Amino acid sequence: MNCIIIEDEPLAQERNRDYIERIPLLKLVAVFDNALDALVYLQQNTVDLIFLDIQMDGLTGIQLLESVRINRQVIITTAYHEFALKGFELRVTDYLLKPYTFERFLQAVDKALAQSRSQEKAADKSFIFVKTGHQLKKLPLNELLYVEGRRDYRNICTTQTSLLTLQTFSELEADIPASVALRIHKSYMVALDKIDTVEKDAVHIGDRIIPVSDTYRKAFFEQIGKSL
Structure with missing residues (x-):
């Protein structure tokens, strides 16, 4: 995994450099002492993992995560435990409190590697089996x-049929x-590539209008933003 340090x-930079060099599956490609320079780099380069401090001049780590869409895994490295909940709300992979040991650092990296493998495996999936009555039906x-x-039921609508x-x-x-x-609503889940039109509170799939609720709106718009 290509990674950067912010x-x-x-x-702390040197400690993270040392820890990363001990792990053969990590490759350090850049180090930044502020979030703004890192942001410019991320707009022009692809990395897999970010080791991100929180308290920095100009733009904090939390502000970086809140202000832009970061489509990489993030491990927060900080001396401030009070930002842990906020970090996980922003879907960081792990939260390391300084001073942390190499063993704890390795645990966080293992979590990132496992998540990366899971994403790669999921991306290769072309079908699932759905339980219908006493059968399992293949759903491409x-x-x-x-x-x-x-x-009590979920009605799965496809281009060919529907399954309860x-x-x-x-x-x-x-x-x-x-x-x-x-998921875009407590009662709806939609295939992203079948959406014809997106509005603030609804999506159109063919002639069907499906609501987008407040609970799922942010995650939905972040996800479709990734595919634009």
């Missing part, structure tokens, strides 16, 4: 249109990669 403390993911909640299942939305979300379909 850290304004020289000693490229045929999925949307999933609609109907009390007792599987929950959580179970379907675990099976279907987020790059393929996403």
